[in-house]
Amino acid sequence: MPRLSLSVKLILSFVCLGLVPSAVGWYFLSNGIHSIESLDQLKSFQQTFSQSKWYLIGGVVIFFGAASYYIRNQVTKVVGDLRQVRQLSAQFVSSGDDIKQAADVGLSVTNQQASFIQETVATLNEITAMVNRSVEYASKSTERAEGTHRIASEGKGVVTQMTSAMDEINLSNNDIMTQINKSNQEISKIVDVIHEISSKTTVINDIVFQTKLLSFNASVEAARAGEHGKGFAVVAEEIGNLAAMSGQAATEISAMLADSSHQVEAVVKDTSSSIGRLIEVGKSKVESGVEIANRCEQVFDEVVANVGEVTTMMSEISAGSREQADGVSNITQAMTELDSATHENSDAANRSMEAAHQVAQRAKSLESLVGRVLARLTAAEKVGSVDDGFAVDEGVVSDDSHHSPSTSSESQPFHVSEHHSGWDDEGTADNVIPMHEAKEDFEEHEFESKVEAESSAGAESTFELKQETPSADAFDESEDMASEDKVAVGSDLGAVPAESDPRFEDI
Amino acid sequence: MSDDITAVNNSIQQEHEGAHLSEERFLEFSLGEENYAIPLLKVKEVIAVPKTTPIPNTPAHFNGIMNLRGQVISVMDLRKKLNIKPQEQSEETAVIILDLSPVFLGCVVDSVNKVLSIAKSQISEPPEIEGHLKIKYIDGVYRAESKMIVLLDIAKALDIADLEILKKSA
Numbered sequence: 001m002p003r004l005s006l007s008v009k010l011i012l013s014f015v016c017l018g019l020v021p022s023a024v025g026w027y028f029l030s031n032g033i034h035s036i037e038s039l040d041q042l043k044s045f046q047q048t049f050s051q052s053k054w055y056l057i058g059g060v061v062i063f064f065g066a067a068s069y070y071i072r073n074q075v076t077k078v079v080g081d082l083r084q085v086r087q088l089s090a091q092f093v094s095s096g097d098d099i100k101q102a103a104d105v106g107l108s109v110t111n112q113q114a115s116f117i118q119e120t121v122a123t124l125n126e127i128t129a130m131v132n133r134s135v136e137y138a139s140k141s142t143e144r145a146e147g148t149h150r151i152a153s154e155g156k157g158v159v160t161q162m163t164s165a166m167d168e169i170n171l172s173n174n175d176i177m178t179q180i181n182k183s184n185q186e187i188s189k190i191v192d193v194i195h196e197i198s199s200k201t202t203v204i205n206d207i208v209f210q211t212k213l214l215s216f217n218a219s220v221e222a223a224r225a226g227e228h229g230k231g232f233a234v235v236a237e238e239i240g241n242l243a244a245m246s247g248q249a250a251t252e253i254s255a256m257l258a259d260s261s262h263q264v265e266a267v268v269k270d271t272s273s274s275i276g277r278l279i280e281v282g283k284s285k286v287e288s289g290v291e292i293a294n295r296c297e298q299v300f301d302e303v304v305a306n307v308g309e310v311t312t313m314m315s316e317i318s319a320g321s322r323e324q325a326d327g328v329s330n331i332t333q334a335m336t337e338l339d340s341a342t343h344e345n346s347d348a349a350n351r352s353m354e355a356a357h358q359v360a361q362r363a364k365s366l367e368s369l370v371g372r373v374l375a376r377l378t379a380a381e382k383v384g385s386v387d388d389g390f391a392v393d394e395g396v397v398s399d400d401s402h403h404s405p406s407t408s409s410e411s412q413p414f415h416v417s418e419h420h421s422g423w424d425d426e427g428t429a430d431n432v433i434p435m436h437e438a439k440e441d442f443e444e445h446e447f448e449s450k451v452e453a454e455s456s457a458g459a460e461s462t463f464e465l466k467q468e469t470p471s472a473d474a475f476d477e478s479e480d481m482a483s484e485d486k487v488a489v490g491s492d493l494g495a496v497p498a499e500s501d502p503r504f505e506d507i
Numbered sequence: 508m509s510d511d512i513t514a515v516n517n518s519i520q521q522e523h524e525g526a527h528l529s530e531e532r533f534l535e536f537s538l539g540e541e542n543y544a545i546p547l548l549k550v551k552e553v554i555a556v557p558k559t560t561p562i563p564n565t566p567a568h569f570n571g572i573m574n575l576r577g578q579v580i581s582v583m584d585l586r587k588k589l590n591i592k593p594q595e596q597s598e599e600t601a602v603i604i605l606d607l608s609p610v611f612l613g614c615v616v617d618s619v620n621k622v623l624s625i626a627k628s629q630i631s632e633p634p635e636i637e638g639h640l641k642i643k644y645i646d647g648v649y650r651a652e653s654k655m656i657v658l659l660d661i662a663k664a665l666d667i668a669d670l671e672i673l674k675k676s677a
Contacts, residue, residue: 205598209601210555212599244621
């Protein structure tokens with residue numbers, strides 16, 4: 001690493017400075033040992049050893065001095081990094097809070113959306129029912145319209161028949177009129193006959209007149225005959241009387257005939273006029289009836305046409321209503337799918353909110369951890385600045401236990417593990433820690449332990465940390481329990497460890 | 508019919524028995540609404556209205572002349588002569604041929620009714636009528652059951668001019 005190149009050079013120089021005398025001493029010593037073949041040699045070895053011992057000791061001292069300097073330098077750098085990490089963690093905490101708020105807002109919006117969608121679905125169901133009713137009524141109306149069309153067509157046919165019947169009545173009226181004219185002509189013939197008879201009575205009257213004249217002449221002759229003609233005069237007078245009677249009878253007959261003739265003529269006239277009037281009235285009535293029937297037919301034509309149009313329109317309305325119903329059912333289906341999608345969305349929002357909570361919580365945990373590590377390292381640095389490097393390492397362990405018992409090297413891993421176990425216990429109520437997150441958490445703690453191990457060189461604490469790190473079983477359990485209590489997550493936000501939690505107070 | 512014959516026979520018998528009674532026969536006729544009568548012996552015969560030939564320059568009551576079996580006879584409308592309004596319709600208009608010896612005269616009347624046998628006791632004198640008009644041609648008045656019948660003397664009714672015409676035509 002370029003950042004450590006200078007210190008590496010320094011270390012290497014120290015190591016070389018330490019190792020060169022050590023190697024020189026070690027060479028002489030080993031040569032001395034290998035060349036021990038006699039007591040003199042042993043003595044020379046002892047001499048050599050006593051000479052090279054100081055080289056060896058000086059090399060070792062130089063080595064450890066260089067190493068402690070290197071470590072302290074590293075610790076200082078790590079502390080600087082950790083301060084940056086703590087700042088990032090604080091930012092991370094605030095970001096986690098923002099995410100949590102955004103997730104809350106998202107969840108509430110999603111819930112509102114879900115309720116709106118449910119209302120929409122309910123309204124769509126009502127619309128579907130109404131549209132179905134519309135379809136039903138439209139089909140019924142179509143049937144009725146078809147029935148009306150049929151009836152109107154029948155009515156039109158009936159009116160046509162009526163019109164033809166009126167025409168027939170008109171024709172029969174004309175027949176009646178011609179028949180009555182014929183009858184009148186016949187009766188006029190009878191009148192002619194009566195007139196003929198009357199003319200015959202005129203002849204009788206003439207004969208009667210002539211007979212009377214003859215009787216008068218006979219009377220005249222009888223009177224001239226004087227006494228001898230008296231009997232004849234009586235005969236003539238009686239003949240005159242008979243002629244007068246005949247004339248009277250003829251006159252009566254003539255009067256009766258004239259009366260009959262007048263009566264017949266009056267009857268014929270009355271009959272002709274009254275029946276003609278009746279026929280005229282009937283004709284006009286029939287004509288008006290024909291006219292009305294024609295109008296009725298026209299009206300029925302219009303009615304039939306209109307009803308036909310209505311039937312067509314009703315069919316179109318029915319088809320349109322059916323298409324509408326299909327469309328509404330499609331919309332309903334889509335809304336149902338949208339509803340389920342919104343439910344899934346809501347679940348996802350719940351999960352994201354949970355995750356946001358966890359992120360926020362873990363950011364806080366991370367911040368606290370970084371704070372603790374930083375405090376510890378800061379303390380070690382301070383100690384290290386007073387004592388030499390080796391004494392600093394030891395002092396970190398010992399001084400931590402003196403300054404704050406809760407942050408001692410022995411209790412810290414325990415505290416961490418306790419924190420974990422506390423999560424496990426409380427996570428059943430309010431937090432879900434997925435496996436990978438727990439593993440990350442575990443790695444974080446491992447890293448922390450390694451840092452501590454490096455700083456304190458306490459392998460035992462690392463071992464304890466590994467032992468007390470939550471096991472996979474514990475994770476499974478927490479998962480199961482979390483899955484049971486997922487619903488309570490949103491409402492149980494207060495269970496997230498607050499800043500006033502005693503576990504955070506000691507950070 | 509037999510009853511009538513019996514009645515006629517009875518009448519003839521009575522005529523023969525009552526011949527001594529002073530009765531006179533008249534021929535009753537109608538002019539307008541009234542009935543008149545003339546002595547039956549003045550009548551030559553009764554005929555229907557013949558076809559007459561008008562004669563110019565004669566009075567209005569002269570219809571003309573007629574041919575009665577070869578004899579020319581003047582025809583006069585008695586209604587016009589006597590200023591009597593004729594009946595409106597009469598199918599019995601006839602002509603009475605009068606024997607005004609030596610001439611005959613046809614008189615148009617509305618109708619010839621019957622032959623009357625009138626006793627002299629039944630004839631009243633004509634009434635005295637005040638005025639300048641002399642009614643010389645009324646012989647008397649026969650009182651019938653309900654009405655009066657005027658007995659006329661036609662010859663006295665005619666003027667001299669009439670007689671001259673008769674003579675000319677004769």
